[in-house]
Amino acid sequence: MAGHSKWSTIKRKKGALDAKRGKIFTRVIHEITVAVREGGGGDPDANPRLRLAIDKAKSVNMPNDNVDRAIKRATGEIKGDEQYELTYEGYGPNGTAILVDVLTDNKNRTVGAIRHALTRAGGSLGENGCVSWMFDKKGLITIKKELIAEELIMEKALELGAEDVSEEEDLWEIICDPKDLHEIKMGLGADVALEMAEIQHLPKSRNPVSGAAAEKIIKLLETLEDLDDVLDVSSNCDFVDTE
16 A cells, blocks of 8 residues: 555645645535535534544634534525535546545535546546546544554554554554544544544555656546546555655
8 A cells, every 4th residue: 555655745745735724624514524425414413424534623723603504504404505415436547546525515626626537637537437437435544653563553543443444654643434434533633643544445456657658647646636626536546666
């Protein structure tokens, strides 16, 4: 999963920049909306995915009023524009498989922007199902290796129900079933600070790329992530020897 680590590192850096631009609030509101609709309503005690989204809101110092309004808008208690949660599928350079998760109030605007970014990079927008079969939806938790020893993280994560623990550059990566993510996050976070705890599309296998091709794909993924309606971008790339 070396490619995942490379892209995760880029996304962490982008997250810091997004926070400075204020864009992170928009992303968190999107996550709250998706959590309410997909995770089972607006009660965080009964909706683990919503608890994760609220934790993220707190971590970026989003005011409680903003969180409450986002939840009420998602449940319909506060009326607003209808929004659609969608996943677009396509191909980047070198046959790269790409998934783009969005939340939008204007499907035509969003699909047009995604198609333009893919086409400009030498890729194309695909039909539903064309690449999603290459990915599994999983919970992903990352912890800096310097904070906890390998034996201890293995023992604790597996005891809490994680499916796998792997070493990626300076991080431990813990993979789990999405429904177990909040419980494992809370169990691990009680003893050590976590870098990330999110639900992501993880590729079943990876397409190795390097050099100019890798840089072109990374630029495309960054362009897609910067689109206003985009929640997350996933690819099956393994960025080999790319700094």
